Amino acid sequence: MLTVALPKGALLKDTIRLLQTVGLDFSAFLESNNRQLQISDPSNTAQALLVRAQDVPVYVEYGQAQLGVVGYDVLREKQPKVAHIADLKFGYCRLSVAVKQSSPYRSALQLPPHGRVASKFVKCAAEYFENLDLPVEIVPLSGSVELGPITGMSEAIVDLVSSGRTLKENGLIETDVLFESTARLIAHPLSYRLNSDDLHGWLDKVRSRILVAV
Numbered sequence: 001m002l003t004v005a006l007p008k009g010a011l012l013k014d015t016i017r018l019l020q021t022v023g024l025d026f027s028a029f030l031e032s033n034n035r036q037l038q039i040s041d042p043s044n045t046a047q048a049l050l051v052r053a054q055d056v057p058v059y060v061e062y063g064q065a066q067l068g069v070v071g072y073d074v075l076r077e078k079q080p081k082v083a084h085i086a087d088l089k090f091g092y093c094r095l096s097v098a099v100k101q102s103s104p105y106r107s108a109l110q111l112p113p114h115g116r117v118a119s120k121f122v123k124c125a126a127e128y129f130e131n132l133d134l135p136v137e138i139v140p141l142s143g144s145v146e147l148g149p150i151t152g153m154s155e156a157i158v159d160l161v162s163s164g165r166t167l168k169e170n171g172l173i174e175t176d177v178l179f180e181s182t183a184r185l186i187a188h189p190l191s192y193r194l195n196s197d198d199l200h201g202w203l204d205k206v207r208s209r210i211l212v213a214v
């Protein structure tokens with residue numbers, strides 16, 4: 001049976017909506033009283049695993065799910081061994097550098113050498129500053145990264161920005177964009193090559209829905 005890894009959080013609703021258009025109904029995950037983490041589609045053609053966004057590629061790489069939906073940002077950070085199938089066009093955000101509005105820095109290049117940069121995306125951040133040839137200390141955090149500069153722990157952050165509301169409401173401004181991100185459909189490479197569980201048939205259906213939606 002086809003197994004799909006679905007991301008909890010920001011991408012869940014649009015992912016479930018997309019799968020519904022190809023006949024896979026996992027809307028039970030949206031019911032607030034449901035604590036199940038593994039459910040079958042009512043027609044019993046597929047099942048879904050509800051996992052943290054960062055863990056979607058793990059389930060797909062290890063083959064517990066043949067398909068998954070995850071942000072491009074997570075793929076850049078984790079570099080999992082999965083097949084990149086399609087850009088799903090929703091879940092737009094960008095990974096950016098931000099600083100306090102009151103700080104003297106207006107670009108990443110102006111940050112002081114050996115300054116601190118807080119981030120959940122430690123690899124992307126480190127690579128970015130290495131390419132700028134600016135030695136900084138990356139401070140790993142798991143969330144509420146905006147508090148880094150607010151509390152004085154770091155001069156800057158590297159974090160996801162979508163509407164920009166979180167930065168604004170916390171007195172920060174975006175100075176540089178590392179890259180833009182949207183939700184991506186990924187597959188287990190061997191299942192994709194072998195067309196297990198008619199994977200290609202499902203992928204064709206999803207691709208045709210993305211084309212319709214664009």
Ligand SMILES: Nc1ncnc2c1ncn2[C@@H]1O[C@H](COP(=O)(O)OP(=O)(O)OP(=O)(O)O)[C@@H](O)[C@H]1O
Pocket residue numbers: 007008009010011052053054070071072073074091092093142160161162163181182183
């Ligand atoms: N504000 C946002 N608007 C749109 N998409 C977003 C936004 N924030 C994150 N995303 C996208 O959704 C994905 C999941 O983000 P979400 O905030 O739901 O989980 P997370 O905080 O990364 O994970 P967890 O809560 O498990 O630590 C991100 O990897 C990104 O691609």
Ligand SMILES: O=P(O)(O)OC[C@H]1O[C@H](OP(=O)(O)OP(=O)(O)O)[C@H](O)[C@@H]1O
Pocket residue numbers: 142143144145159160161162163164165166167
């Ligand atoms: O530009 P906006 O539309 O305001 O969105 C950006 C916010 O969304 C994400 O946070 P999330 O909700 O995932 O919380 P966390 O990373 O702090 O846990 C991101 O880390 C920003 O804080």
